[in-house]
Amino acid sequence: MQAKSISRRDFIKAAGIVLGGTALVGSGLTVLDAPQPVVTYPEYTFGEENMSKRILVTYASQAGSTAGVAEAIGKSLAEGGAQVDVLPMKNVNDLAPYQAVVAGSAIHGQQWLPEAMQFMRDHQSELSRKPFASFMVCITLSMANAGQYLEGVKGWMSPVRELVHPVSEGYFAGALDFSRLPFSFNVLAMRIAVLFGVWKEGDHRNWKAIRAWAESTRPLLLK
Ligand SMILES: Cc1cc2nc3c(=O)[nH]c(=O)nc-3n(C[C@H](O)[C@H](O)[C@H](O)COP(=O)(O)O)c2cc1C
Numbered sequence: 001m002q003a004k005s006i007s008r009r010d011f012i013k014a015a016g017i018v019l020g021g022t023a024l025v026g027s028g029l030t031v032l033d034a035p036q037p038v039v040t041y042p043e044y045t046f047g048e049e050n051m052s053k054r055i056l057v058t059y060a061s062q063a064g065s066t067a068g069v070a071e072a073i074g075k076s077l078a079e080g081g082a083q084v085d086v087l088p089m090k091n092v093n094d095l096a097p098y099q100a101v102v103a104g105s106a107i108h109g110q111q112w113l114p115e116a117m118q119f120m121r122d123h124q125s126e127l128s129r130k131p132f133a134s135f136m137v138c139i140t141l142s143m144a145n146a147g148q149y150l151e152g153v154k155g156w157m158s159p160v161r162e163l164v165h166p167v168s169e170g171y172f173a174g175a176l177d178f179s180r181l182p183f184s185f186n187v188l189a190m191r192i193a194v195l196f197g198v199w200k201e202g203d204h205r206n207w208k209a210i211r212a213w214a215e216s217t218r219p220l221l222l223k
Helices: 008-033 065-078 114-122 124-128 146-155 158-163 185-195 207-221
Strands: 044-046 054-060 083-088 100-108 132-138 168-173
Touching: 044 065, 054 065, 054 114, 065 083, 065 100, 065 132, 065 207, 100 114, 100 207, 114 124, 114 158, 132 207, 146 168, 168 207
Parallel strands: 054 083, 054 100, 100 132, 132 168
Antiparallel strands: 044 083
């Protein structure tokens, strides 16, 4: 019987499967062992007290990068003379004091986080009566060829748009820091994507682009 020789291509494929499987099991076990990260979701008030121009910037975040984006948006909006409160969505009770609202979420599975969509449903009628702007923070926009994905990424805002039409929408690259994420199979999938070079771990937030969006949105909120 003739021995079957393995081609270079088959060898690389097999090695890839073995390495990928080992990495998957290895990283799964490593993160299962790791202590659960503690992430805090800060609140801020920026600007002078100004009851007639009060804006809420509210956010939903898991690992904290969206909180940082909300903070930068809040600071920029306050430079226009408004008082800006920045709050995690779960700490927002009443929208009545605010002339305008900006809401943003981290993206998981091509969607705003569930708590962010719940916020939209809970406050839909009040948000429809005020200037409202939305933003999202995701890793796809950190890719070198992000431009080609922008139209698809904008589609992820459709469920928000269907509830309340924003006067402006912000699309920002975020950050991936696995030390700030608890174990889940979705996080494991993200780790594998990083391992295969789809995305890079690290902070990809573009502060200039975030501030520029806030500055261009400010007059739409304060009109
Ligand atoms: C479980 C999980 C799923 C994610 N899904 C997506 C996704 O579908 N598309 C994307 O572009 N980014 C995705 N990301 C990346 C996050 O949107 C990005 O890291 C963001 O900056 C996280 O915000 P946070 O630090 O406020 O939680 C995902 C991240 C995690 C942890």
